[in-house]
Amino acid sequence: MTSTTSTTSPISAISTRRILTPEMVAKIEALAPRYPTRRALTLPALHIVNDALAYVPLEAVVEVAQLLGLAPAEVQDTLSFYAFFPQDKPAGRTRAWVCRSISCALRGGEQVLDHICRTAGIEPGGTTADGALTVEPAECLGACDFAPCMLAGKTLHKNLTPESAEAFVRDARARTASSS
Amino acid sequence: MVTSQPVLLEAVGVPDGHSLQSYRSRGGYAPLERILKEKQPVDVIDLVKASGLRGRGGAGFPTGLKWTFLPKDHPGPIYLCINADESEPGTFNNRILMEDDPHQVIEGIILSAYATRATTAYLYLRYEYPQSWDRLQAAIDEAYAAGLLGKNILGGSFSLDLYLHRGAAAYICGEETGLIESLEGKRAWPRIKPPFPAIEGLFRKPTVVNNIETMACVAQIARRGVDWFRSIGVPADPNNPRDPGSYGPKLYCLSGHVERPGCYEAPLGITARQLIEGQGGGVWKGRKAKAVIPGGISMGLLTEAELDTPLDFAGPGKVGCLGLGTAAVVVIDDTVSIVDFLHNSCRFFAHESCGQCTPCREGTAWSLRMLERIRAGKGRLKDLELLAEIGNTMGMMPGSTICGLADGAAWPIKNAIKKFRGEFEDYIKHSNPNGWMVTDAVRALPVINGH
Numbered sequence: 001m002t003s004t005t006s007t008t009s010p011i012s013a014i015s016t017r018r019i020l021t022p023e024m025v026a027k028i029e030a031l032a033p034r035y036p037t038r039r040a041l042t043l044p045a046l047h048i049v050n051d052a053l054a055y056v057p058l059e060a061v062v063e064v065a066q067l068l069g070l071a072p073a074e075v076q077d078t079l080s081f082y083a084f085f086p087q088d089k090p091a092g093r094t095r096a097w098v099c100r101s102i103s104c105a106l107r108g109g110e111q112v113l114d115h116i117c118r119t120a121g122i123e124p125g126g127t128t129a130d131g132a133l134t135v136e137p138a139e140c141l142g143a144c145d146f147a148p149c150m151l152a153g154k155t156l157h158k159n160l161t162p163e164s165a166e167a168f169v170r171d172a173r174a175r176t177a178s179s180s
Numbered sequence: 181m182v183t184s185q186p187v188l189l190e191a192v193g194v195p196d197g198h199s200l201q202s203y204r205s206r207g208g209y210a211p212l213e214r215i216l217k218e219k220q221p222v223d224v225i226d227l228v229k230a231s232g233l234r235g236r237g238g239a240g241f242p243t244g245l246k247w248t249f250l251p252k253d254h255p256g257p258i259y260l261c262i263n264a265d266e267s268e269p270g271t272f273n274n275r276i277l278m279e280d281d282p283h284q285v286i287e288g289i290i291l292s293a294y295a296t297r298a299t300t301a302y303l304y305l306r307y308e309y310p311q312s313w314d315r316l317q318a319a320i321d322e323a324y325a326a327g328l329l330g331k332n333i334l335g336g337s338f339s340l341d342l343y344l345h346r347g348a349a350a351y352i353c354g355e356e357t358g359l360i361e362s363l364e365g366k367r368a369w370p371r372i373k374p375p376f377p378a379i380e381g382l383f384r385k386p387t388v389v390n391n392i393e394t395m396a397c398v399a400q401i402a403r404r405g406v407d408w409f410r411s412i413g414v415p416a417d418p419n420n421p422r423d424p425g426s427y428g429p430k431l432y433c434l435s436g437h438v439e440r441p442g443c444y445e446a447p448l449g450i451t452a453r454q455l456i457e458g459q460g461g462g463v464w465k466g467r468k469a470k471a472v473i474p475g476g477i478s479m480g481l482l483t484e485a486e487l488d489t490p491l492d493f494a495g496p497g498k499v500g501c502l503g504l505g506t507a508a509v510v511v512i513d514d515t516v517s518i519v520d521f522l523h524n525s526c527r528f529f530a531h532e533s534c535g536q537c538t539p540c541r542e543g544t545a546w547s548l549r550m551l552e553r554i555r556a557g558k559g560r561l562k563d564l565e566l567l568a569e570i571g572n573t574m575g576m577m578p579g580s581t582i583c584g585l586a587d588g589a590a591w592p593i594k595n596a597i598k599k600f601r602g603e604f605e606d607y608i609k610h611s612n613p614n615g616w617m618v619t620d621a622v623r624a625l626p627v628i629n630g631h
């Protein structure tokens with residue numbers, strides 16, 4: 001079909017709003033030879049999107065499904081099972097998981113979670129208004145030798161105290177303030 | 181205190197112990213080289229069988245025997261899945277092995293793949309271990325560069341690819357068929373067995389699932405031999421033909437109320453008390469233990485009086501626990517309310533149940549609601565009967581569920597109520613002086629953060 005009008009067609013309007021960048025697609029495709037099915041790329045693909053955007057919006061689910069030759073519902077079904085990928089809005093710049101399982105709880109993990117949330121002014125699962133920090137309760141992080149502990153991004157924070165928890169929130173906020 | 185030179189943990193504290201060069205300097209990969217040259221896959225299976233190695237992932241199934249369940253002369257592919265989902269509360273030994281000695285794990289994987297004729301291995305790593313991911317990926321890259329992975333390993337005819345696959349924070353991905361479903365890109369709903377993975381597993385092909393520590397043991401058996409492995413641990417009970425014994429060293433994870441939490445290597449069969457008082461430096465703050473989890477939260481509880489129980493595959497079961505599990509020993513001191521312990525446990529399982537089986541989905545959620553109610557001062561003695569009933573009806577043992585998560589949820593409930601009933605009754609009577617004897621139905625409280 002040839003178009004002589006200068007108005008943008010709805011189709012191209014959608015295609016310019018693609019969420020998956022060529023870099024993300026390349027990263028996903030680079031993993032394809034590892035698996036005998038395209039569907040096995042679902043979790044790796046969701047991680048790649050989430051690493052880049054800090055969430056996986058529904059549009060991205062549709063695009064991942066197209067890329068992998070799946071129905072969007074199949075990808076959404078998998079995604080929703082894990083309750084790990086935010087979908088409504090990006091997680092904070094730092095995403096922190098505070099352990100509440102038994103070994104940490106025995107050493108004050110739940111108080112640390114409370115304390116961090118209070119210092120940050122959010123409920124567990126919430127994100128600060130400046131977008132600096134998301135705090136979520138976590139089950140055992142496999143670091144019970146350092147209880148109570150928290151994983152923030154890729155950093156494990158060991159043997160937390162109310163003081164170190166407060167300092168952590170302050171630092172997360174300061175990083176965002178200085179970069180914006 | 182039982183002491184022995186650490187073997188599985190020999191790289192801990194060694195500068196650059198995670199590098200290929202360091203691993204080689206300790207004798208690593210020489211056994212692999214020798215075996216690939218001189219032995220057939222079946223010889224490796226026989227070696228592991230003869231060692232008596234039992235899987236370290238929780239169920240304690242004999243590793244060599246599991247490998248023989250693969251179909252003979254299958255045209256392939258056969259898959260090896262390495263289970264590094266390690267999410268059982270209290271457990272962190274896989275993390276230490278992957279971070280401090282990744283090549284020991286990789287050598288075990290290559291040997292196991294050779295034995296099972298697998299040509300692709302996937303290592304399913306929980307999301308929460310970014311440091312393990314980086315260490316493993318670096319070690320895998322070194323191994324490929326050194327010709328230890330990839331096509332025609334060490335110039336021979338055997339080829340193997342090893343890939344890391346990242347989880348997304350769900351405990352059930354540790355259950356072997358949940359892991360397989362998750363790897364296939366689906367929700368991690370455990371499969372109904374049979375067929376077992378050995379017959380129809382990943383991508384519907386024959387599959388073996390083994391734990392990280394099991395892989396490390398395979399590497400050490402290849403290096404040090406069957407006699408060495410069998411000289412450690414607890415021999416099979418001659419009066420029980422169904423007891424395969426508990427051979428070899430084991431990584432015990434000590435945490436909770438101990439002076440020195442940590443991962444300690446000890447012969448299978450060390451008692452909980454020896455571990456806590458020796459390696460652990462005693463219960464913290466000079467207090468007494470009220471209860472001890474013997475092997476991850478799913479296993480139930482030992483009382484202080486039961487602390488001399490040997491932590492081998494048979495020991496914890498003799499005092500009413502589910503088993504040795506992951507050998508994660510969590511100490512709970514005498515200031516802790518057992519009600520709070522059980523609430524924490526029930527919340528974990530309510531959160532992690534995958535929701536496929538009604539007894540598990542409803543049982544874990546209901547038990548959490550009851551514990552919330554008891555803690556809110558609205559408990560009734562009748563709740564203890566109801567909790568015990570839930571504990572007795574959900575799980576693979578009563579035959580009502582697809583996987584063992586429900587058994588793991590049931591055991592802490594059953595053990596806590598049986599072994600600490602008096603404390604529950606006191607708590608309920610004191611916190612609900614006017615309503616503890618009520619028996620009619622009550623309204624649930626809103627529950628936060630369980631689903």
Ligand SMILES: Cc1cc2nc3c(=O)[nH]c(=O)nc-3n(C[C@H](O)[C@H](O)[C@H](O)COP(=O)(O)O)c2cc1C
Pocket residue numbers: 234235236237238239240241243263264265266267268351352353354355356357389390391392394583584585588
């Ligand atoms: C709910 C549940 C969770 C499990 N989680 C793990 C785990 O995180 N890591 C693991 O190795 N095994 C886990 N297992 C046991 C596995 O199903 C399987 O038995 C084990 O990985 C086999 O390896 P092994 O024979 O080397 O022990 C779990 C089992 C159940 C029922």
Ligand code: SF4
Pocket residue numbers: 352369370532533534535536537538540541581582583584585586
């Ligand atoms: S027992 Fe529980 S976790 Fe296991 S399959 Fe059934 S519902 Fe899922």
Ligand code: FES
Pocket residue numbers: 099100101102103104105139140141142143144145147149269270271
């Ligand atoms: S219980 Fe918190 S890290 Fe294990």
